Amino acid sequence: MSEKKEFNRWLLVVGALLIQLCLGAIYAWSVFRKPLEEQFGISETEASLPFSIVLIFFALAVVLGGKLQDRFGPRIIAVSGGILLAAGMLGASLSTEIVGLVLSYGVLSGIGIGMAYVCPIAALVKWFPDKRGLITGLAVAGFGAGAMIVGPLAQSMIESIGVQTTFRILGIVYLVVVTIGGLILRNPPAGYVPAGWTPPEPAAGGPSGADFTVTGMLGTSQFWVIWLLYLAGCGAGLMIIGQTSPIAQELAGYTAAQAALGVSVLAIFNAFGRIFWGKVSDSIGRVKTLFIMYLLNGLAILGYFMIPTIPLYFWLGIAIVGATFGGYLALYPAVTADFYGTSNVGLKYGLVFLAYGVGGLLANILAPQVREVLGSYNLAFAITGGLCIIAAFVILVVKPPAAPAEASAKAA
Secondary structure, three states: OOHHHHOOOOHHHHHHHHHHHHHHHHHHOHHHHHHHHHHHOOOHHHHHHHHHHHHHHHHHHHHHHHHHHHHHOHHHHHHHHHHHHHHHHHHHHHOOOHHHHHHHHHHHHHHHHHHHHHHHHHHHHHHOOOOHHHHHHHHHHHHHHHHHHHHHHHHHHHHHHOHHHHHHHHHHHHHHHHHHHHHHOOOOOOOOOOOOOOOOOOOOOOOOOOOOOHHHHHOOHHHHHHHHHHHHHHHHHHHHHHHHHHHHHHOOOOOHHHHHHHHHHHHHHHHHHHHHHHHHHHHHOHHHHHHHHHHHHHHHHHHHHHOOOOOOHHHHHHHHHHHHHHHHHHHHHHHHHHHHOOOOHHHHHHHHHHHHHHHHHHHHHHHHHHHHHHOOOHHHHHHHHHHHHHHHHHHHHOOOOOOOOOOOOOOO
């Protein structure tokens, strides 16, 4: 029996979790924001820039990483991403101005995160065609959980050793852990099918069962609808993630330590939501699951209006937003594979994932700007919450694209 046949596919989940725990630490950015404002003497919007920029370069690099891992395999690209992430963190530790932070943490680390992020997802959807929703949830659960660990840890480190030394130590840790996780990754043998599993016939209203070229995917209207819906959901979630600590301190009146705990609570539900909603979608379908998620997310964000008078709502709000946001990151890789096939899936999902970066960039410029100009976040809550509710009803009419003339895709 060959080595590939003996390989335990569940080991890839371990590798994925190790990688994503480090990459997901970017969601702990809000604990850095206020210390950076004080240390560098910058505004709220300026202190949010590194997070906004890291999100857009993260998304852009998912396209690059998807293309490269389709060609060279997931292992070398994941390890390369870990090296770039660490280099960006070390660069941030040497920065004395906001420009340096944007270039190191925002650009360099963002590219590293995007390159590494797509590798375990692309590999696992090929190894687990029988559990695609659950497995993409597991593949990205670590990303959601990363801030749960790093949020309070970084807060404690910042208070004791300062922001820049914290960046340096975290960068070294990320390099080691991502490298270990990346070395576990590999693609399955050609034509791999899990033992005892028979691919189902495409169902009406379900996955198309066809493999599109990348160009063919871009030529379908469904791609652009999915892209905009993903932007709405990710923009809403990333706005709350990026501003969680300031919201806790400014609206609910909590201390910095309590706010850091809020970052961890959001991360816990973010990780849980990725697994939970992925599993639910395998049972009731992606569209119905997304409808529920968008509706809950929109209502939860609109509820943020109540935080100044009902501070305890902060905890309910971050739990719901965290869980639904995590669900988007679990379901959209599965939706991409369902609609467009698994050939070149790294590049295909990378193009869908650009919506994540654009949504995160726009939302994390919107929120602090609204706060600075109007004195509250309410307009930002109204816009992002309202878009999620609209998205809930739009997703109900999205159908899988018709199968292309050629069912076998080639790299575009």
